[in-house]
Amino acid sequence: MIFQWFILSIIHLLIQIESTNSIAYSSNRRNITSSNIQNTNDTYYENNIFGLSINKPDGWYSMTSAEIRWAFEDSIIENIPYHNSSVDPWIKKCQSIGLWNDTYAKGHVVRVEDMDVYTVGSDTNSLKDLSIIVFYDIFGFNISQTRVFCDRLAAEYEVQVVMPDFYRGQSASVTTPHLIAWVAQVGNWSQVSIDLINIASWLRNTSSSSRRIAVIGFCWGGLQVARACSNLSNLFFTGISVHGAWLTEEEVNNLQQPVFFIAAGDDPPLQPNISTVIEQSTSSRVSSQCQYETYSSMTHGFVSMGANYSDPYNVEAINKVHTSVKMFLDKISRNSSSIISLILTALIFPDEVFVQIFRYTNKFDLFRGFYNLNSRLNRLVNQTRIYFHNELDEEHRQRILPYIHPQQIFSFHMNEQEFRYSKLNKCVNLRELEFHTRRGYTNIMYDHPDLKHVKPSVFPHLRQLIIHIQTGSSRYPQLCKMIFGNEFSVLRTVHLPYANRGYESSVKTWSTSLKYLTIGCCNKSVFYSLLENLPNLKYFECKFGIDNGTGMKKPNLSLTGITLTMYYEIPSSSYYHSNTSLETLIELYKYLPNLQRTLLFVSDPDSLVRIVDKLNRILSNCPKLKTLDCVITYYNECSISINDIKQRYSLFQNCEASTWKDGGGIGYRCRIVRYN
Numbered sequence: 001m002i003f004q005w006f007i008l009s010i011i012h013l014l015i016q017i018e019s020t021n022s023i024a025y026s027s028n029r030r031n032i033t034s035s036n037i038q039n040t041n042d043t044y045y046e047n048n049i050f051g052l053s054i055n056k057p058d059g060w061y062s063m064t065s066a067e068i069r070w071a072f073e074d075s076i077i078e079n080i081p082y083h084n085s086s087v088d089p090w091i092k093k094c095q096s097i098g099l100w101n102d103t104y105a106k107g108h109v110v111r112v113e114d115m116d117v118y119t120v121g122s123d124t125n126s127l128k129d130l131s132i133i134v135f136y137d138i139f140g141f142n143i144s145q146t147r148v149f150c151d152r153l154a155a156e157y158e159v160q161v162v163m164p165d166f167y168r169g170q171s172a173s174v175t176t177p178h179l180i181a182w183v184a185q186v187g188n189w190s191q192v193s194i195d196l197i198n199i200a201s202w203l204r205n206t207s208s209s210s211r212r213i214a215v216i217g218f219c220w221g222g223l224q225v226a227r228a229c230s231n232l233s234n235l236f237f238t239g240i241s242v243h244g245a246w247l248t249e250e251e252v253n254n255l256q257q258p259v260f261f262i263a264a265g266d267d268p269p270l271q272p273n274i275s276t277v278i279e280q281s282t283s284s285r286v287s288s289q290c291q292y293e294t295y296s297s298m299t300h301g302f303v304s305m306g307a308n309y310s311d312p313y314n315v316e317a318i319n320k321v322h323t324s325v326k327m328f329l330d331k332i333s334r335n336s337s338s339i340i341s342l343i344l345t346a347l348i349f350p351d352e353v354f355v356q357i358f359r360y361t362n363k364f365d366l367f368r369g370f371y372n373l374n375s376r377l378n379r380l381v382n383q384t385r386i387y388f389h390n391e392l393d394e395e396h397r398q399r400i401l402p403y404i405h406p407q408q409i410f411s412f413h414m415n416e417q418e419f420r421y422s423k424l425n426k427c428v429n430l431r432e433l434e435f436h437t438r439r440g441y442t443n444i445m446y447d448h449p450d451l452k453h454v455k456p457s458v459f460p461h462l463r464q465l466i467i468h469i470q471t472g473s474s475r476y477p478q479l480c481k482m483i484f485g486n487e488f489s490v491l492r493t494v495h496l497p498y499a500n501r502g503y504e505s506s507v508k509t510w511s512t513s514l515k516y517l518t519i520g521c522c523n524k525s526v527f528y529s530l531l532e533n534l535p536n537l538k539y540f541e542c543k544f545g546i547d548n549g550t551g552m553k554k555p556n557l558s559l560t561g562i563t564l565t566m567y568y569e570i571p572s573s574s575y576y577h578s579n580t581s582l583e584t585l586i587e588l589y590k591y592l593p594n595l596q597r598t599l600l601f602v603s604d605p606d607s608l609v610r611i612v613d614k615l616n617r618i619l620s621n622c623p624k625l626k627t628l629d630c631v632i633t634y635y636n637e638c639s640i641s642i643n644d645i646k647q648r649y650s651l652f653q654n655c656e657a658s659t660w661k662d663g664g665g666i667g668y669r670c671r672i673v674r675y676n
Contacts, residue, residue: 104151107161112202115195118147118163121154123207128333131203132214133196133236134163135221137304138183140171145307146218149318153216157326160207164199166192166224187220189227196228197402200235209405210379214329215239218304222261223247229257234367234403238332240325242303243267247274253281258289260328262303262321265296291328295320351380358384367400385429387411391418391436416449425453433459434466447471454479456487466495468520477503484530486511494518499526499542504533512536519543524580531557531591539563541599544580560596567603567633582614589621597627608638608659608670609645615672616649626676628655635667642670 107120118141123131132153136146146163154161167186176182196215204211215236217225222244229239233256240260241247247261252274261270270292279287295317299306303321308314354377358366363386370377386408392401397419406426413434414421435448446469454465465483470476483494485507493516500523510533517530522542531540541563566580582604589595598619604611611632619625638645642659646652655674662669 104148104155106151107147107154112164113195113198115168115199116141116165117199117202118150118165119160120151120162121158121160123160123203128157128159129208129210130212130214130329130333131160131162131207132216133199133203134161135166135215135217135224136163137219137221137301138172138179138187139305140167141165141169142171143305145309146304149303149307152322153325156322157329160203162199162203164195166195183220187224189224189231192224193227193232196232196235201402208379209382210376212237212333212378214332216242216325217244218242219245219301223251225259226251226255229259230254233257234399238329240328242321243300245300249273249277253277255282255286255290258286258291258332260291260325261293262324263292263294264298264300264302265294266299267294270294289332293324351376354380355383363388363400367403382408384408385410387432388413389432391415414448414450420450424450425458428459429461430459431461432464432466433462434464435468435470436466437469447473451475451479456482456489459488461490462488463490464493465491466493467497468495470497480504481507484511484514484534485509486513489513492516496520498522499530504529507533510534515539517541524584531559556593557591558594559592560594561598562592562595563599565601567601582611582618585618586614586621589618592622594624595622596624598622598625599629599631601631601633603633605635607636608632608634608642608668609640611670612642612645612649612652612672616651619651626674628672628674630670630672632670632672633662633667634670637668642672646672 105120107118109116109118111117134146134150136143139146141163150161150163153159170186172179172182200213203213213236215225215228216239217223222241223246225239225241225244226247228236230251231254236257238257238259240262242262243264244261244267247268252259255278261274263270271294275290275292278290282290295302297313298317301307302314303318307318358370358380361370366381366384370381382405386404387410388396389411391413401421406423407429409427410429411432412421412424412427412430413436414424415436417437433454435451437446448467448470451467451470452475453459454462456462465488480496480499481503482488483491483496484504486509488511491511491513494514495518497519498521499519500521504526512535514534515536515538517534517537517540519527519542522530522544524544527542527544531537535558537557537559539561540559543565544567564585566582566585582602585600600615602611602615604614606614611634615630615632619628638659642657646655646657652672652674655672657670657672659668659670
């Protein structure tokens with residue numbers, strides 16, 4: 001008890017310390033239509049997008065840069081008269097007139113998913129356990145100046161640097177028509193965010209699961225850095241935006257990780273424009289670590305496409321950028337783990353203690369508060385067992401699930417109508433799996449596409465399987481055969497929507513692990529077969545289907561609990577149709593001498609007096625019965641009170657009982673209850 005109190009106290013302390021590391025993201029998006037951008041001036045529009053400081057002309061329609069951005073991303077641009085002549089000088093200015101430095105070892109291109117990725121530096125031997133993802137500028141993947149930045153950073157900082165081809169072979173040029181629309185199309189954040197998740201997963205799979213990742217971007221890429229450190233903050237611990245374009249207040253007011261902003265002299269000022277917003281709208285942990293540098297004698301693009309290595313002043317500025325970048329990464333690496341390191345140093349916590357802490361920590365708080373603080377905690381978080389006992393909401397699916405290794409997941413709740421988890425078949429340590437549908441499907445109207453993965457070879461440790469609804473496909477009977485046929489060696493608890501096929505006759509060896517079974521609708525022949533052949537079954541719940549059974553053959557079943565529903569409701573009908581008579585239960589309960597608890601839902605045309613008498617004869621066969629709950633539907637009002645009726649039978653004398661008229665207009669209800 002003292003240890004648990006100690007663990008919970010530490011959890012409370014750590015979560016309070018890291019609570020500012022929130023990953024919530026809300027959009028300030030406004031509804032923009034073509035009527036909102038009638039008097040747009042092309043020159044300001046284009047130059048504002050790329051970060052050139054040019055004053056608005058008189059009469060320019062009052063429109064924020066965020067509105068402009070959303071207008072483009074909503075494909076409204078085709079309604080605007082557009083030319084890119086005013087952007088041409090900027091493009092020409094960014095084009096290199098010098099040679100790039102050929103000093104550092106070159107990387108190579110690999111294929112990840114559907115993207116080429118330029119990778120340079122060690123992916124396994126880095127003592128920093130750190131990788132860096134680089135966003136290029138609008139000129140794309142094959143720019144020498146951008147690649148030499150990657151080569152130099154990898155060599156001097158001794159890390160792996162990768163530059164994905166987010167544009168997938170495309171790039172801007174002087175002649176690119178409708179340049180801004182083109183950038184919005186090939187570099188839209190929806191696709192970029194997916195690419196980032198894939199690249200981060202690839203980096204950790206090919207190096208170490210605890211690998212920390214930073215992002216660096218130029219021009220267009222500088223904007224993506226701000227977005228990544230706002231929307232994917234669990235994935236990246238920091239970012240560096242180098243002469244970033246299109247940086248607006250809306251883009252930086254949700255930063256969840258610290259960013260180093262580097263600007264050229266002709267870029268919009270970082271201070272106070274950007275810095276003030278960050279200080280006012282982000283946490284102190286983020287704002288206090290953000291850094292700003294402006295190279296007033298340099299022009300936009302001086303580190304990437306516009307780098308002129310024949311100009312000594314440009315080379316000197318690039319050298320200073322590299323030094324500043326490395327110092328910033330060192331600082332953030334120290335700061336991000338300083339709080340935890342202090343606690344670890346003071347209390348000398350071994351890994352086992354943090355493993356215990358993480359067991360008691362909400363998984364959302366676990367990733368929000370501990371992930372990407374340092375490589376040690378990343379490693380421990382990635383070793384933590386993850387239990388998703390409920391259906392995942394959109395925030396969990398976007399901000400937690402992509403960063404979890406499938407092998408960590410021990411419990412999962414599937415709703416394929418909401419989302420498909422593509423890595424379900426890799427969750428080899430899964431203990432609990434539930435298939436659910438939110439809409440009003442019947443048992444024969446929905447086929448779970450991922451049910452095909454439910455096999456002993458895929459989930460050898462599965463202990464609980466719940467399927468609420470499933471159509472009568474060919475794979476469902478095969479699954480039932482595997483469940484009852486002892487192929488899932490540790491499966492203990494099963495919930496199935498129905499069982500009405502003859503597959504049980506083909507089972508050669510019955511399950512010895514199955515103890516708790518629920519079937520939504522079960523034909524009596526299958527019901528009897530399961531009762532007789534599952535040797536260790538302790539609890540059985542079902543609603544009877546077709547009355548096609550021939551009775552029990554095996555005496556003295558080991559069952560200790562049973563729940564039976566003996567009728568089904570006919571729509572627009574004034575009664576419940578019963579598939580099984582109470583007389584049948586008298587025969588069944590004779591074979592349940594070990595029964596301790598039962599719940600019965602009964603519908604019978606007889607009088608309440610005769611129904612209670614039948615129940616007494618049924619339940620008197622079970623000498624160990626402690627708990628009973630009988631819900632009776634009957635159709636003729638009884639003149640004798642239920643309290644007088646129950647006093648006739650010693651079994652019911654200590655029970656609570658009540659009657660009432662059915663609210664749905666279907667006869668009367670009676671409930672007799674005893675709990676021990």
